[in-house]
Amino acid sequence: MTPEDEREILALMREARKKDRGYANFFSWPPDRDLEELGVVQSLQEALAHAGTVPFTDIASRGRGEDPPDCEARNTSGQRIAIEVTELVNGKAIAAFKKGDRYNWACWPRREFLTALTDLIQNKDKRFPKLKGAPYPGGYVVVVHCDETExxxxxxxxxxxxxxxIACSYITQAYLLLSYDPALECCPHFLLPLIETPHLASSEGTGNS
Structure with a gap:
């Protein structure tokens, strides 16, 4: 490693320290949002492989300005897949943590959890017409990551x-990915139940980047 490389790494570490929110941040890679999203999808791939299935490979970040989608991959038939990443986290708990309340973990009743999860998935479903680089014949996948203590x-x-x-018109698969569990040697994941709802046949989601 050259002195220049060391200086660059130290600069990135200082920048990350300034932006570290300190709460529910297992999947956070500040200041590089692209790297964070790519890491989430790769963690899901590892978890799925650990469970004996590999539904997609060749994961790549599309990068700022070329999103959505955040990432793309290929399915077992070689078809391109659009992948969007989002987070389930309590914003009020983050704000409290930054003010010094280190043990103010968010409480998640079942109804609140399911409602928040549904809102995240359906908001991503609405973004389908904005996907760049389409078509994506392999499908549209959403990954929700979460590091909430409760x-x-x-x-x-x-x-x-x-x-x-969860009622969706465009999403073909949706996953919830939790932070790493040493006992499992991977991140616990859940394939979320979806209900396909009709949508108007049009050129939605076929625009190019």
Missing amino acids: LSAAQVAAFMEGAAG
């Missing part, structure tokens, strides 16, 4: 039991 894998599994499907 949302353990066991708690999420209990909340998801019997949960209704």
